[in-house]
Amino acid sequence: MDSTELFARRKEAKDLSPTPRITALLDLKMQGLKLVAFDDDAWNQRALAWILIDLCKLFSNVGNYLQAQSNYGELLKLATYDDIIEGQQEHLAKIVDPFHEQVNALNQKSKNGHHDEAVNGFSSMLAANQLSPVHHETYGWAIYRLLKAKSGDYTSVQVRRWLKHYLDLKNDRPSMVHSQILNWTMKYAETDPELRTMDFLKIWDASNLSLEDVREGDIDGNPIPSLFTRLCRKLVADPHGVDVPYLLSTVDTQPGHWDETNEVRIIDELRQQVFWQILKAGNENRLGALWQLLDNYLAVYADYPASHWHSEVLQLAERFTKEQNAARFLPFFKRWKPEKLRDADWKEVTKQGDGGEFTIKPLAQKALKKASTVALAIVAAPGSLDWLVDLYTIAVEKLPFDDYLPRDRAKLLKHSGQPEAAQIAYRSLVLDLSDKYYVWKEFADLLGNNETEVQAGMLAKALRLEKNEDYLGEIHLLLATSLLQLNRSADAAHELKLYHKHRTAKGWNIESHYQELRKQVADVEIPDNHRPDYRLLINAADEYAYSSIPWTDMTVISRWKTDNGKEKLKLYASADLTVSVSSRRFQPLRKAKLGTVMEVKVHKGLSADGQRVVYRPLLIRTSNAECWSALPETYAIVDYINEKKKIVHAITQDNYQVFFPIKLLSGEVSAGQYLSGRLAVEHREENVEPEHPWGSETTTVRSYYNFFVPQLTTPEVAESAFSERLILVDSVNHKKHLFHFITETEVDGVVHFDRSDLRPVPGDHFLARGYEKANSRDNSVRFQLISTQPTEEKLTGKIKQLIDEVSVIHKNGKTFGFIDDVYVHGRVLSGAGIFDDCMASATAVKSKGKWSVISIESLESASPDQKA
Numbered sequence: 001m002d003s004t005e006l007f008a009r010r011k012e013a014k015d016l017s018p019t020p021r022i023t024a025l026l027d028l029k030m031q032g033l034k035l036v037a038f039d040d041d042a043w044n045q046r047a048l049a050w051i052l053i054d055l056c057k058l059f060s061n062v063g064n065y066l067q068a069q070s071n072y073g074e075l076l077k078l079a080t081y082d083d084i085i086e087g088q089q090e091h092l093a094k095i096v097d098p099f100h101e102q103v104n105a106l107n108q109k110s111k112n113g114h115h116d117e118a119v120n121g122f123s124s125m126l127a128a129n130q131l132s133p134v135h136h137e138t139y140g141w142a143i144y145r146l147l148k149a150k151s152g153d154y155t156s157v158q159v160r161r162w163l164k165h166y167l168d169l170k171n172d173r174p175s176m177v178h179s180q181i182l183n184w185t186m187k188y189a190e191t192d193p194e195l196r197t198m199d200f201l202k203i204w205d206a207s208n209l210s211l212e213d214v215r216e217g218d219i220d221g222n223p224i225p226s227l228f229t230r231l232c233r234k235l236v237a238d239p240h241g242v243d244v245p246y247l248l249s250t251v252d253t254q255p256g257h258w259d260e261t262n263e264v265r266i267i268d269e270l271r272q273q274v275f276w277q278i279l280k281a282g283n284e285n286r287l288g289a290l291w292q293l294l295d296n297y298l299a300v301y302a303d304y305p306a307s308h309w310h311s312e313v314l315q316l317a318e319r320f321t322k323e324q325n326a327a328r329f330l331p332f333f334k335r336w337k338p339e340k341l342r343d344a345d346w347k348e349v350t351k352q353g354d355g356g357e358f359t360i361k362p363l364a365q366k367a368l369k370k371a372s373t374v375a376l377a378i379v380a381a382p383g384s385l386d387w388l389v390d391l392y393t394i395a396v397e398k399l400p401f402d403d404y405l406p407r408d409r410a411k412l413l414k415h416s417g418q419p420e421a422a423q424i425a426y427r428s429l430v431l432d433l434s435d436k437y438y439v440w441k442e443f444a445d446l447l448g449n450n451e452t453e454v455q456a457g458m459l460a461k462a463l464r465l466e467k468n469e470d471y472l473g474e475i476h477l478l479l480a481t482s483l484l485q486l487n488r489s490a491d492a493a494h495e496l497k498l499y500h501k502h503r504t505a506k507g508w509n510i511e512s513h514y515q516e517l518r519k520q521v522a523d524v525e526i527p528d529n530h531r532p533d534y535r536l537l538i539n540a541a542d543e544y545a546y547s548s549i550p551w552t553d554m555t556v557i558s559r560w561k562t563d564n565g566k567e568k569l570k571l572y573a574s575a576d577l578t579v580s581v582s583s584r585r586f587q588p589l590r591k592a593k594l595g596t597v598m599e600v601k602v603h604k605g606l607s608a609d610g611q612r613v614v615y616r617p618l619l620i621r622t623s624n625a626e627c628w629s630a631l632p633e634t635y636a637i638v639d640y641i642n643e644k645k646k647i648v649h650a651i652t653q654d655n656y657q658v659f660f661p662i663k664l665l666s667g668e669v670s671a672g673q674y675l676s677g678r679l680a681v682e683h684r685e686e687n688v689e690p691e692h693p694w695g696s697e698t699t700t701v702r703s704y705y706n707f708f709v710p711q712l713t714t715p716e717v718a719e720s721a722f723s724e725r726l727i728l729v730d731s732v733n734h735k736k737h738l739f740h741f742i743t744e745t746e747v748d749g750v751v752h753f754d755r756s757d758l759r760p761v762p763g764d765h766f767l768a769r770g771y772e773k774a775n776s777r778d779n780s781v782r783f784q785l786i787s788t789q790p791t792e793e794k795l796t797g798k799i800k801q802l803i804d805e806v807s808v809i810h811k812n813g814k815t816f817g818f819i820d821d822v823y824v825h826g827r828v829l830s831g832a833g834i835f836d837d838c839m840a841s842a843t844a845v846k847s848k849g850k851w852s853v854i855s856i857e858s859l860e861s862a863s864p865d866q867k868a
Contacts, residue, residue: 001031006047010054022058025051029071036078045078049085052078053092060095068096093134099125103135107142115146123165137171144180147188156194167203174210183227186234197234198243206250214253228253229269236273244270244300264307271301271309278313282320290320291328298335306340311363314345318367330374333367338391341367346398365402368395372408376415385416401610403433407442414446422446430545431603434618437466441475443545449485456482457541460534469502473511480517491532493521535587546618549601552577553623553630556596557680557706559583571598571617572631575681575703579615586620595627595708628709631678635718636707637771637786638673650675650707651784653721655772658707665710674718677710719786722769727783728795729760730845730854741783742847744795747772749783758788762854763799763843767791798846806840806856824853832856 006028013024032048052075059068072092080086094100102125110118122139125131131139143166151159166181182204189195209228217224225233228251235242244267253265274297281290294317301310314336321329345363368391375385392409399405410425426443433439444458459479466472476499483492496518503510554571561567567583569592579602583589588598601619606612623630636650636658646662648669656679662669682704687697725743732739737753739760749770751758760766766788774781806819808829815826815835822844834840834856842856 001035003035003041003043003047006032006035006044006051010047010051013054018058018062022055022062025055025058029055040079042081045080046082046085049075049078049080049082053085053088056092056096060100065096065098072096094132097132097134099130099132100135103131103138107138110142110145113149115142115149118142119146119162133170136169137175137177140166140169140171140177140181144177144184148184151188156192159188159192160195163200173205174208174213178204178208179210179213179227182231186231189234189238196240197231197238198240198246201231201235202243202246206247207252209251211254214251229272232269233273236270236277242270242300244304261305264305267301267304268307268309271297271307271313274301275309275312275316278316278320282316287325294328294332298332302335302337306342308342308344310336310340311342311345314367315363318363318370321370326370327374327378329367329370330378333371334387338367338387346395362399364395365399365405368392369404369408372412376411380416382417385412388412389416400606403436407439410446411442419446419448427545427548431549431616431618432605434603434616435465437462437471437475440465440541441478444478451544452482452485453537453540454544456486457534457537457539458545460532461538461541464534464538469498470506473499473503473508477511477513477517480521484517484520488532489521489524490526490530491534492517493524493526494530494532496521497526542619546601549603549618551599552602553625554579554598554600554602555628555630555678555680556589556592556594556598557631557708559592559594571600571620572680572682573600573602575683577602577615578682579617581617581620586617588620588622592622593627597623597625597627597630599623628678631680631708634677634679634707635713635721636675636677636710637718637722638669638671638675639773640671641669648710650710651771651773652679652705652707653718653723653771654679656681656705657774658705660707660710665712667712669712674713674715675707675710676713676718678708680706680708682706715786719769722771722786724767724769725783726791726793726795727766727768727785727788728798728845729762729764729766730847730852731762732760741766742795742798742845743783744798746848747781747783748847749785751785756785756788762845765791765794767793800844800851802842802844802853803859804840804842806834806838806842806858808835808837819853819856822851822853824856828853828856832858834858 009028010025013021013028016024028051029048032044032051035044036048052071055071056068056075059065059071072089075089075092094103097103102121106118106121106125109121119139119142122131122142126139143162147159147162154162163181163185171177182201185195185200185204186197189197189200213227216226216229232242247266247270248263251262251266253262253269255262255265274293278290278293278297281287281293294313297313301313304310314333317329317332317336321327321332341364346365347362349360349362350357351360368388371388372392375388389409389412392405392412395402395405396409406425406429410422410429413419413422413425423443423446426439426446429439430443440458440462444455444462447455447458456479459475459482462475463472463479476495480492480495480499483489483495496514499514500510500518552573554573554577556569557572558570559567568580569583569589571579571581579600581589583592592598599621600617603616603618605614605616607614634652634654636652639649639651639657641648641662647659648662648665650658650660652658658677658679665675683701684704685699686702688700690696690698727741727743727749729739729741738750739753739758740748740750742748753759758766767790768783768785768788770783770785770787772781773784802820802822804820806817806824806829808815808817815829817824817826817829817834819840819842822842824842829835832840832855839859840856841859842853844851844853
């Protein structure tokens with residue numbers, strides 16, 4: 001008998017009455033036990049398991065619980081690994097119990113609302129040891145229904161006693177009833193101060209939270225808070241507090257995001273609940289409660305990892321600490337631990353409002369601004385603001401286009417007793433913000449009494465940069481103060497006059513400081529046309545601000561007028577350093593001639609959009625150097641002359657093509673003559689039109705070569721400037737009167753006999769001076785010889801000797817061959833008198849990436865016919 005027959009005979013037994021069926025199944029059971037003992041195949045075990053399941057049910061139905069339990073025990077010994085059979089085992093565990101009918105009856109009473117009768121009955125059975133652990137869950141549901149329906153009829157002590165009855169049960173946990181008991185207790189605890197949720201949770205054991213308990217639910221697409229979320233809400237609201245370490249050590253939230261840890265998930269649930277408490281207190285203007293909540297939050301949650309809700313709490317603190325309470329933000333921010341600012345906190349947030357989209361500044365930026373505002377308004381002990389200065393250093397890197405951040409950092413440095421560091425910061429600021437009046441005013445504020453001239457120059461520069469008098473009132477007063485210290489009372493009176501005139505016209509208050517200064521110039525009379533000359537002061541300020549920037553020699557290489565008539569000049573130092581500037585921006589440029597050498601302080605920075613490197617001239621003065629002397633001297637050879645356009649085309653020693661009007665040279669000029677001059681190489685970004693109508697415009701960088709002050713010179717002077725190369729002659733064409741050569745690079749060359757006295761043979765090497773010339777028709781580049789000399793050097797990587805059998809091929813009227821897989825032209829073969837295969841010695845060269853034989857010689861004796 002096998003498992004198939006056992007299944008079939010079990011099925012046949014279903015039609016029998018109970019007693020014959022039991023007899024038949026007992027017989028099948030014996031057969032099944034023998035079959036499993038012989039072969040414990042999975043199907044044999046399944047067949048036996050279903051026979052045992054039937055016997056358990058039949059014996060239970062007839063009240064023979066002893067036999068039912070015996071067969072149930074045998075069933076548990078089988079290793080069926082079958083989900084359906086395991087489900088039957090759980091069901092059988094209850095019905096093989098002699099008291100299961102009594103349990104079912106009490107359960108039904110509970111469901112029908114007879115709660116007291118049901119739980120009292122279960123309690124009596126438990127006391128009489130009649131309630132098997134498999135029925136404890138049923139008892140637990142009865143207790144839950146009783147508490148849910150009648151808790152209002154019981155005292156707090158009675159409720160807690162029933163909860164203890166439940167917790168003493170041995171039902172499986174986690175489970176639905178276990179979660180429902182916790183859910184009910186949380187709600188009940190809101191009305192019973194004697195029941196502390198945290199204490200109950202520890203007895204209930206938070207490790208019993210199931211996956212469903214920690215995952216958000218959903219009804220019709222609307223999220224439903226999880227049991228764990230509601231638990232956190234209750235614990236945070238409980239005045240007795242939360243045992244956070246306990247939750248972290250017991251609760252497994254099974255985080256759903258790859259970058260979320262269990263710790264962060266738990267802490268963020270708790271932080272979220274505190275956030276709503278803080279928000280409510282702030283909106284209701286309950287400031288006492290608000291400060292207490294913020295302090296408690298820091299005490300409990302500040303040391304845990306960064307998270308979304310930690311940042312949201314900082315957002316509320318920044319929002320609600322305002323006006324007379326703003327000073328609270330600085331200590332809060334420090335205790336909140338700014339190192340826990342996340343990447344998201346440094347980014348702008350776009351939201352949708354009634355008027356459309358609007359942008360909110362990064363949280364980190366807002367927090368820094370409020371913290372520095374508070375810090376600058378209080379007395380700071382040495383070192384007490386270092387943490388904030390360090391945070392500003394990070395902020396400047398993360399938000400490089402925010403002018404306020406580096407300025408606030410510099411102010412903090414000064415306020416915290418670090419004036420030298422503050423000055424260094426402002427020296428850096430004026431490099432990128434040299435056109436902002438407020439930066440110069442703030443820089444001036446840093447200076448001491450022994451730098452009055454520089455201070456006055458910075459204030460004067462601020463006045464020059466800003467034309468709106470609404471912003472300049474304080475600057476006028478500060479400048480007047482400095483001018484009086486410099487004994488320039490007339491200029492000080494002028495500044496005070498401007499201040500008073502504008503404030504009076506606007507109807508604004510006059511500062512008391514004005515009245516004090518006015519007394520000092522009361523006897524000073526100034527004409528209406530008085531115009532102070534602050535140029536020397538401003539120069540002193542510039543020299544001071546830019547003292548760390550070196551002077552760079554730059555040459556005026558062009559001067560032109562823009563479409564709106566403004567004159568501009570181009571200053572050149574190198575191919576990577578060129579600036580264009582208005583001729584009126586710096587006094588020395590106004591009458592500067594082409595070639596004039598200027599000493600310039602240049603700052604390398606970024607464009608306004610942060611996409612390009614730009615150079616800004618900060619200071620310019622005329623150099624004593626001769627005109628054009630800052631440009632490198634270079635030599636060139638005239639390639640040809642465009643007679644129609646009167647333009648000379650030349651190639652420099654560095655292989656650059658240059659063009660200039662022939663009128664710049666004195667005397668006759670012709671191709672092949674040598675020139676000296678000054679070279680400027682420029683790289684310009686230019687837009688390139690698309691090749692096709694549907695293409696898009698692109699940007700490319702093109703190089704331009706300018707040859708200034710050209711002069712004719714002699715070969716003796718110029719030739720040595722041109723590069724020297726080792727060349728190898730690889731072929732000679734006597735018919736065309738020329739020879740071809742190669743160089744170490746892929747650049748080669750051709751020399752016609754009428755332009756050279758050389759008559760080389762293939763394989764000859766020379767040291768040659770010359771230049772590279774591009775052919776626009778085929779984009780090829782050839783090396784043009786100027787002079788040559790014999791040499792023993794060899795282009796070892798371009799030439800090799802071969803000794804092997806040459807294979808001669810005659811095909812389609814053509815003859816060619818191969819030696820050691822290297823091609824041999826028919827002309828080379830015939831020149832060597834080789835017409836058939838033979839051993840040969842050959843010389844091969846590599847040109848354009850390919851090897852070819854340039855000469856060959858047979859190593860075999862000539863035949864009698866060949867001798868004849």
